[in-house]
Amino acid sequence: MAAAKVNERNGCIDGPNNPMVTPLLTDLYQFTMAYAYWKTRKHEERAVFDLYFRKNPFGGEYTVFAGLEECIKLIANFRIAEDEIAFIQASLPPSCEDGFYNYLRGMDCSNVEIHSISEGYVVFPNVPLMRVEGPIAVVQLLETPLLNLINYASLVATNAARHRFVAGKSKLLLEFGLRRAQGPDGGIGASKYSYMGGFDATSNVAAGKLFGIPLRGTHSHAFVNSFMSPDEITDKLLYNYDGSHACEDFVSLARTWLRKLKRSHVLGGIFGETNQSELAAFTSYALAFPSNFLALVDTYDVVRSGIPNFCAVALALKDLGYKAVGIRLDSGDLAYLSCEARKFFQAIEKEFGVPDFGNTSITASNDLNEVTLDALNKQGHEIDAFGIGTHLVTCYAQPALGAVFKLVEINSQPRIKLSEDVTKVSIPCKKRCYRLYGKEGYSLVDIMIGENETPPKVGERILCRHPFNESKRAYVVPQHVEELLKCFWPGRSGKAREELPPLKLIRERCIKQLDQMRTDHLRRLNPTPYKVSVSAKLYDFIHFLWLNEAPIGELQ
Numbered sequence: 350m351a352a353a354k355v356n357e358r359n360g361c362i363d364g365p366n367n368p369m370v371t372p373l374l375t376d377l378y379q380f381t382m383a384y385a386y387w388k389t390r391k392h393e394e395r396a397v398f399d400l401y402f403r404k405n406p407f408g409g410e411y412t413v414f415a416g417l418e419e420c421i422k423l424i425a426n427f428r429i430a431e432d433e434i435a436f437i438q439a440s441l442p443p444s445c446e447d448g449f450y451n452y453l454r455g456m457d458c459s460n461v462e463i464h465s466i467s468e469g470y471v472v473f474p475n476v477p478l479m480r481v482e483g484p485i486a487v488v489q490l491l492e493t494p495l496l497n498l499i500n501y502a503s504l505v506a507t508n509a510a511r512h513r514f515v516a517g518k519s520k521l522l523l524e525f526g527l528r529r530a531q532g533p534d535g536g537i538g539a540s541k542y543s544y545m546g547g548f549d550a551t552s553n554v555a556a557g558k559l560f561g562i563p564l565r566g567t568h569s570h571a572f573v574n575s576f577m578s579p580d581e582i583t584d585k586l587l588y589n590y591d592g593s594h595a596c597e598d599f600v601s602l603a604r605t606w607l608r609k610l611k612r613s614h615v616l617g618g619i620f621g622e623t624n625q626s627e628l629a630a631f632t633s634y635a636l637a638f639p640s641n642f643l644a645l646v647d648t649y650d651v652v653r654s655g656i657p658n659f660c661a662v663a664l665a666l667k668d669l670g671y672k673a674v675g676i677r678l679d680s681g682d683l684a685y686l687s688c689e690a691r692k693f694f695q696a697i698e699k700e701f702g703v704p705d706f707g708n709t710s711i712t713a714s715n716d717l718n719e720v721t722l723d724a725l726n727k728q729g730h731e732i733d734a735f736g737i738g739t740h741l742v743t744c745y746a747q748p749a750l751g752a753v754f755k756l757v758e759i760n761s762q763p764r765i766k767l768s769e770d771v772t773k774v775s776i777p778c779k780k781r782c783y784r785l786y787g788k789e790g791y792s793l794v795d796i797m798i799g800e801n802e803t804p805p806k807v808g809e810r811i812l813c814r815h816p817f818n819e820s821k822r823a824y825v826v827p828q829h830v831e832e833l834l835k836c837f838w839p840g841r842s843g844k845a846r847e848e849l850p851p852l853k854l855i856r857e858r859c860i861k862q863l864d865q866m867r868t869d870h871l872r873r874l875n876p877t878p879y880k881v882s883v884s885a886k887l888y889d890f891i892h893f894l895w896l897n898e899a900p901i902g903e904l905q
């Protein structure tokens with residue numbers, strides 16, 4: 350993954366983060382269609398496409414929109430290089446005329462206009478996330494890369510937001526998925542969009558460098574397993590926190606604390622001989638990171654070895670003025686073990702008078718997902734931080750979002766795609782989209798209207814209709830109206846271009862958006878669907894066009 354390059358052409362928007370995002374990152378049929386448009390001299394006809402999805406993922410009723418910045422970076426840098434043109438020429442039939450390749454040579458997105466919902470917004474089915482307008486051949490080529498950049502990004506951001514919802518705001522959420530992700534780009538994307546969806550940090554160093562995501566981590570079982578005995582620690586010296594004096598033998602100090610713990614009335618009964626190679630591993634990790642000591646305690650036996658060994662080293666550190674961070678549990682019954690660990694820490698705080706030791710942090714990992722987080726909450730647990738990998742980054746519960754890109758207008762003529770399945774009928778016309786807010790500050794409904802219709806106004810009653818179900822309709826008097834589609838790439842329209850905010854701000858926006866949603870839309874079990882509607886005028890037009898385009902069947 351190369352660092353983002355500076356755009357030489359417009360000097361302001363870098364290229365996509367991933368160098369594989371080029372005009373060739375598309376399906377062959379986009380190029381064959383482009384050729385056919387060109388051959389019939391249709392290629393410059395002005396087309397409007399909507400990018401939207403039909404169903405929220407994970408059985409939920411909301412989605413977090415992500416991936417916009419990469420789309421705009423693609424658009425800003427969209428030029429087909431000479432070697433790419435040669436490859437396209439070799440891939441299309443020899444009968445394709447040379448003029449087409451000259452046309453591709455001059456192709457860019459300077460006449461394409463992109464309106465989009467802002468990245469990090471909570472979004473709903475059928476409302477365009479993005480409206481792409483421009484010469485049909487160019488916009489056709491953009492279908493696949495735009496969908497590619499938005500589908501997984503939005504899916505994983507939504508997955509992260511859902512994990513955050515179950516875990517609760519006070520928990521630290523760490524993304525640990527790189528090793529299980531779908532290749533390098535899956536891993537980088539997962540880290541970026543999990544952070545956007547509300548995770549606090551990642552273990553992925555490359556993502557930390559590329560996007561400034563906070564890096565966090567513990568250590569693995571291999572580190573513990575690698576120690577055979579305390580004799581392996583040769584450098585036992587540790588200066589105290591302020592550097593004023595040295596403890597010559599930190600290993601013995603930790604051993605002394607272990608003996609004290611064993612003699613304690615309360616704790617002594619819990620464990621006997623702990624694993625000494627584990628104690629050696631913890632001691633040497635503390636010598637390496639005295640201010641950031643966190644131990645993985647489940648290699649041998651959490652209660653009889655890992656926790657007492659950790660506490661002995663943590664108390665030795667405390668003697669030298671350091672505060673240990675905590676433990677990680679990576680197997681077994683995480684609810685039970687976290688409660689046992691907390692009791693142990695609290696007993697030490699009481700018996701040895703160590704302030705705040707009871708609050709020592711407990712991190713849990715091991716195949717966690719929404720369901721296990723929910724189960725842990727129901728049982729009661731003492732976990733402060735969750736490290737989540739596989740289920741988060743692979744989107745195990747649902748592997749694809751399914752956003753689509755549909756032609757809604759050409760040469761100012763609205764188009765509709767019909768389907769046997771009503772949910773797959775496209776909503777025609779170049780549209781404006783609004784979010785209407787009610788008295789209590791929550792959003793009530795999203796509404797799509799024709800481009801030239803009068804926008805909804807605060808305090809004015811407007812009829813919101815379900816796009817396809819005649820009987821579903823409601824009057825809304827909005828207290829606040831927000832236009833959703835903003836201009837992120839003005840083309841030649843002369844409109845102002847929305848800025849692309851830094852990742853941290855998008856993350857904050859996402860958290861704020863979710864805070865502003867009614868929790869019944871967010872809950873895991875039987876969430877309430879959010880209403881998505883069209884104006885009365887657009888409703889009538891959709892159904893007029895539908896009847897116009899659908900052939901009448903004949904029964905015999």
Ligand SMILES: Nc1ncnc2c1ncn2[C@@H]1O[C@H](COP(=O)(O)OP(=O)(O)OP(=O)(O)O)[C@@H](O)[C@H]1O
Pocket residue numbers: 679680681682683684685714715716717718721724725728
């Ligand atoms: N209290 C709990 N309630 C519900 N699920 C839990 C609880 N504690 C742990 N889990 C989950 O149960 C599963 C246990 O995994 P598994 O059966 O592989 O055992 P393990 O603890 O990983 O054992 P080992 O690593 O020693 O093989 C994990 O998915 C974990 O997230």
Ligand SMILES: O=P(O)(O)OC[C@H]1O[C@H](OP(=O)(O)OP(=O)(O)O)[C@H](O)[C@@H]1O
Pocket residue numbers: 525526528529569679714715716717736737738739740
């Ligand atoms: O379980 P996940 O949600 O994917 O989180 C990441 C896992 O990766 C590490 O395990 P590792 O790869 O070392 O193997 P393990 O499964 O044997 O613990 C870590 O200890 C977690 O268990």
Ligand SMILES: O=C(O)c1cccnc1
Pocket residue numbers: 525526552565566567568569677714736738
């Ligand atoms: O830092 C960790 O604890 C970590 C990182 C990646 C995967 N599992 C754990």
Ligand SMILES: [Mg+2]
Pocket residue numbers: 679714715716
């Ligand atoms: Mg594991």
